[in-house]
Amino acid sequence: xxxxxxxxxxxAHVFDxxxxxxxxxxxxxxxxxxxxxxxxxxxxxxxxxALEVIxxxxxxxxxxxxxxxxxxxxxxxxxxxHALQSSVxxxxxxxxxxxxxxxxxxxxxxxHEWVDQLCIFLYAARERGELLDDVDEREFxxxxxxxxxxxxxxxxxxxxxxxxxxxxxxxxxYVLPTLAPAHVRARIVMRPYAEEQAA
Numbered sequence: 001x002x003x004x005x006x007x008x009x010x011x012a013h014v015f016d017x018x019x020x021x022x023x024x025x026x027x028x029x030x031x032x033x034x035x036x037x038x039x040x041x042x043x044x045x046x047x048x049x050a051l052e053v054i055x056x057x058x059x060x061x062x063x064x065x066x067x068x069x070x071x072x073x074x075x076x077x078x079x080x081x082h083a084l085q086s087s088v089x090x091x092x093x094x095x096x097x098x099x100x101x102x103x104x105x106x107x108x109x110x111x112h113e114w115v116d117q118l119c120i121f122l123y124a125a126r127e128r129g130e131l132l133d134d135v136d137e138r139e140f141x142x143x144x145x146x147x148x149x150x151x152x153x154x155x156x157x158x159x160x161x162x163x164x165x166x167x168x169x170x171x172x173x174y175v176l177p178t179l180a181p182a183h184v185r186a187r188i189v190m191r192p193y194a195e196e197q198a199a
Contacts, residue, residue, distance in 0.1 A: 004042045007032045008056070011049045012092035019095065020050055020102045047103045054096050054110055056089070068124035070131070070180055071188055074172060076121065077148060081164040082193035084152055098153065111149070115141045130184045140179065147171060165192045 010032030014023045025046055029039050043049045063079050066072060083090040097110045118141035125131050151171060155164040169190050176185050 003034060003038055007034060007039060007042055007049070008052055009089065010034075012053055012089045015050065015053060015096055016088050016092040020046075020099045023050075025049075050096050050100070050103055053089075053093050054100065054107075056093065068121045069128055070121070070125040070184065073118065073121035073125065074188055074190060075193075076118075077144075077168055077172075078165060078191065079193045080148065081152070081161070081168055084156075084164065085161050094149075094152065098149070111145055114145045118144055125180075130180055132179060132181060135179055144175075147175075 007028065011023070011028045013031050014027045018027070023046060025039060028046075028049065029036065032039070043052070063076055080090075084094065093110070100106055115138065119137055122131065122135075122137035122141055126135075126137060131137070148168075151167050152161065152164060155161045155167050172188075172190055176188060180188070
């Protein structure tokens, strides 16, 4: 692993465990096993490191889209739940996106990128006749981005995200009827990511 990548990975560990305010350059240096010179050659401040971790959020999510559809949109939410439970890089980038007011002006770029990604699935679902006529794809993408963000925060506080899949199932139970007609909903399978892999 290259030094810069090692520092970013170490920073993710520290940010995930301590949050931005509890993290320090010295903690990150120890976690990465690098010297002060190496650290400051790549990153001049803790803020710069935090912004790098946030900026790489989309890179950390390696979801195999396949053919975009409403089913794949649902699958993506369960994939993200799995990623939050299993990947320190994803957890750290999501935590920092929430905490970013602590280290600079809030920047909604990470959220806007998710809205754009979700729109790809929703536009495809529209082409496939899977959405109700009155659904606005971008509005729903923004709603889903905010709902998932809030849901994972609640789940993290309540159970360390152990119940995130169950909370997603409840969300979709109430959201799908406003999104898709009955014959489409009947085909949608809600399953945790590990089950999807085995299916």
